[in-house]
Amino acid sequence: MADIKYYDVILSPVISEKSMAGMSSKSYTFLVHPDSNKIMIREAIEKMFPGTKVQKVNTMNLKGKEKRRGNKSGFTSKKKKAIVKLASDSKEIELFEGL
Structure with a gap:
């Protein structure tokens, strides 16, 4: 766990309606x-993202879904999702500006 660098922590943004x-x-x-x-x-x-100030972080652990191929069954890999709430005086994240 100590070997994880800060650029390895964030894997990708989640783009959904919610x-x-x-x-x-x-x-x-x-x-x-x-x-x-x-x-x-x-x-x-x-x-x-320089200029951002995080106010709150909520995390969710997502179990892998069960998958079957023929006679063999297994699970997909587990995932973790984080909802990051920025402070009111913080700069917005530019990654989402064009969407």
Whole structure:
């Protein structure tokens, strides 16, 4: 867990109707590394996007879905999702401006 760098914590943004609606209140949703914690996510967002100040981080662990191919069954990989709420005086994240 100590080997995770801040650019490895944030994997990708989540683009959905619900996450786009939350952008008006400065809430952004990201897929993050499953071993990361809230402090690591906060530091990664503030380092990756200068001028942003994180107010709150909520995380969700998502189990893998069961998949079957013929006679064999297994699970997809687990994921972790983070909803990051920025402070009111913080700059918005430019990644989502064109959407």
